[in-house]
Amino acid sequence: MKKFVDDPTQFVHDMEEGLYLANKDSLKWVPEYNIIYRADLPKDKVLIMQGSGSGHEPAHIMAVGPGMLDAACPGAVFAAPPMDFVLECTRLLKNPHGVLHIINNYQGDRMAWDMAKEMAEAEDPDLKIGVIIVNDDVAVEDSLYTTGRRGVAGNFFVMKAVGAASEQGKSLEELVALGEKVNGWTRSMGVALTSCTPPAKGTPIFEIGDDEIEVGVGIHGEPGRRRDKIRPASEIVDELFEAIRSDLPFESGDRVAVMVNGLGGTPISELYLLYGLVAKKCEAAGLTIAKNYVGNYCTSLEMQGFSLTLSKLDDEIEGYLDAPASIPIRVF
């Protein structure tokens, strides 16, 4: 295993420490529970948290800041946060306006968050907790760690919309309805060229041949629709686009946000090349791209691959995507 790491068992701690040291003015850190939260935690709005496993950075600890998440409490690499992480983070955010849990749909996450919600409500019967389940991945129904569909990069559209709406004073009920609307209009699918190696495991999460790709891969290396031979980028885009388009379905005249999300090890040159192909597919299908996002959002460590996400827009959602947000990852 070749990685930039000291003690592999301390990988998440050491990464979070670096994130915290890089953002001491804007973030706070509770190492015992892997919690990263806003230093300027507001008192006048619903507070929003997300968990998930580590290894998907920038999701979700690098999406904490005004206009996005108020806190994140990830588990170990590719593992749901333990129940007590979620409970402790919920306690930290406790406030009269309520706490919103955003959960990617995996069995381990669902169980930990359900239990933590029950315990937090038992501790304080006045506490309101809302829940949004994200399940945007069209590749497969049911999967290695999932009943139903998996939650992947489309999650960023949910976080951004409800994050912006919360800053504008929307109620917990309004945020849950908004998040469910965005999730309902969002579809994703990914493809992997390579595997990846969790530091504490030390070996790849799956094997893949030098000329093979995994079409419909999950963000923890879960099998997709099939193993295929490497093909030209435009053929891969054709397949992903059609699987996504036909699923909602997106229809001629729709306005959409498009995300070409790198899985961690794909150069941004290839991601922009892919975006160009997607833009042409959208034009041919009569879809107007109102917003585009090209880069690494929800990754699988150093995996080479990408996922495509389309999210249908209306004026309300587009307004929230345009609203300001300020999170640790930045360009210059």
Added chain:
Amino acid sequence: MKKFVDDPTQFVHDMEEGLYLANKDSLKWVPEYNIIYRADLPKDKVLIMQGSGSGHEPAHIMAVGPGMLDAACPGAVFAAPPMDFVLECTRLLKNPHGVLHIINNYQGDRMAWDMAKEMAEAEDPDLKIGVIIVNDDVAVEDSLYTTGRRGVAGNFFVMKAVGAASEQGKSLEELVALGEKVNGWTRSMGVALTSCTPPAKGTPIFEIGDDEIEVGVGIHGEPGRRRDKIRPASEIVDELFEAIRSDLPFESGDRVAVMVNGLGGTPISELYLLYGLVAKKCEAAGLTIAKNYVGNYCTSLEMQGFSLTLSKLDDEIEGYLDAPASIPIRVF
């Protein structure tokens, strides 16, 4: 070769097309000369351009926008732009305030830019062209493609400072002096875990063992100081930090900007882990980190590795780093 590409010989064209389609409101594209430039090209200031090879994205085509570059004209992957690309781009930016050429120090680049400058000046004796040579890499003196030191990620500090200063109406002479000051105070060094494969070449640019790293690697895979075995991240940071610190030298009490730059295939989790180690080294050395940048800036396609850059600050430079800039790569 497993990459997201259609025709490998059209890789740069197809990537630029995607970048252009993603930014049609803010960028223009001249495919014949690989030129990406601002759609709102100002008429009231010095205009700034950079070339370099492709394969280093986001450098430099994704650094075009208000407050950074006004245009970029890269060559093929890891190749200097041909003289006529530089000449055509210079013609496009021709204006009474002058044109600033920022050049990373490689022999091929120096030759192409020198010739283009001579030809542009011969065409129009009134045209003022300023030149800044960037050579921030402390790893080696002279190299595979370089006499003197190589220009690497520290280039972003030069671009950002002169970009901001140009927006504030500084003269060509003032910008050259500023760029030389920033370059003179900037030091970088990199390390590679893996090689990378230019699409049109189809094979890796160098071979490296499963347990080996290249300490002091160049951004085109040029040899560094030595081949070593993989070591803990903190030992690698110790070596890079000390090579950089002692070179200027940076001294206790200095204010610095720190960049932990991914070489393309390194997950951002590892980059933040590295940043945490660098922050501790800076604190121990009495250096105050006023600004930090963690992410992919100057890459080598899908190479796994990183470079560390320290840039000494004064109030003037810090002000320019804080000034607004708007370039295609964005977070959310």
